[in-house]
Amino acid sequence: MRVNRLSDALGAEVVGIDVSDPATYDFDAVHRAWLAHQVLVFRDQSLAPEDHIAFSRRFGDLEVHLSADHLHPEHSEILLVSTRQENGRYIGAVSAGDYWHSDLSCQRLPTSASLLYALEMPDVGGDTEWADMYAAYETLPAATKARIADLKGVHTFNRMRNPRVHVPEVHNDDAKMRYGERSPDDAIHPIIRTHPETGRKALYVSERFTIGIEGMDDSEAQPLLDELIAHQKRPELIYHHKWTVGDLVIWDNRCTIHYACRGFAPGAIRHLHRTSVIGDVPY
Numbered sequence: 428m429r430v431n432r433l434s435d436a437l438g439a440e441v442v443g444i445d446v447s448d449p450a451t452y453d454f455d456a457v458h459r460a461w462l463a464h465q466v467l468v469f470r471d472q473s474l475a476p477e478d479h480i481a482f483s484r485r486f487g488d489l490e491v492h493l494s495a496d497h498l499h500p501e502h503s504e505i506l507l508v509s510t511r512q513e514n515g516r517y518i519g520a521v522s523a524g525d526y527w528h529s530d531l532s533c534q535r536l537p538t539s540a541s542l543l544y545a546l547e548m549p550d551v552g553g554d555t556e557w558a559d560m561y562a563a564y565e566t567l568p569a570a571t572k573a574r575i576a577d578l579k580g581v582h583t584f585n586r587m588r589n590p591r592v593h594v595p596e597v598h599n600d601d602a603k604m605r606y607g608e609r610s611p612d613d614a615i616h617p618i619i620r621t622h623p624e625t626g627r628k629a630l631y632v633s634e635r636f637t638i639g640i641e642g643m644d645d646s647e648a649q650p651l652l653d654e655l656i657a658h659q660k661r662p663e664l665i666y667h668h669k670w671t672v673g674d675l676v677i678w679d680n681r682c683t684i685h686y687a688c689r690g691f692a693p694g695a696i697r698h699l700h701r702t703s704v705i706g707d708v709p710y
């Protein structure tokens with residue numbers, strides 16, 4: 428197994444293993460590389476849903492995503508991220524990643540690892556970006572670090588309560604059900620979280636999910652969130668991934684945020700399978 432860095436910021440490709448065949452890799456080495464590089468890319472993989480699920484389980488217990496209508500019909504551990512339509516409806520999450528986020532930070536137990544596998548890609552566009560939240564924290568001005576040291580962010584799934592995001596057009600009709608009734612309760616998490624495995628500190632807010640700061644009036648909280656959100660997506664923190672069919676990308680939501688860049692033609696098919704590992708209560 429060889430590990431090659433992919434950017435100055437974060438991300439590495441792992442060469443020489445077949446994810447569907449545990450005899451070709453040492454999982455502890457893969458896990459160490461993942462903790463070190465935050466995002467790992469495995470190219471040219473040929474993964475049946477069972478292989479994808481089995482590899483994902485090495486990282487922990489899997490969650491069934493709360494977008495119940497976008498799950499793989501035979502494997503509820505797999506979320507479909509897809510622009511494909513059947514019988515006039517999208518079979519998968521078309522708006523996944525349209526704003527920078529850490530997966531399901533709106534839950535009491537947010538996702539730790541996400542594993543996204545590309546089955547069909549448009550010729551142009553459809554890239555994804557990840558940003559390093561260790562570096563985001565480390566490069567904050569000392570005064571900001573001190574100011575946010577004990578603060579907690581309020582995270583919600585409900586897009587209608589978040590002025591930084593829009594409800595995607597495709598969900599105009601079912602927005603109340605999808606983002607309102609089905610939304611879990613708000614989650615309150617430290618703005619600086621400590622990674623439970625590396626012990627490093629990371630900035631833990633995002634434009635998609637963080638709507639306020641516990642106990643702080645919005646007149647003060649919103650400008651502070653604006654500052655943190657602008658800081659966390661600076662170009663020097665980012666790895667930009669151009670997908671090829673067969674890529675499996677694994678990222679660590681406890682120390683990264685990500686964004687789906689889009690930019691493909693209307694009607695183009697972009698189809699991926701995603702699994703998610705249940706994380707711990709952030710501290």
Ligand SMILES: O=C(O)CCC(=O)C(=O)O
Pocket residue numbers: 508523524525530543553554555685686687688701
């Ligand atoms: O489709 C992508 O590029 C990213 C999807 C995403 O943001 C997610 O699965 O959380």
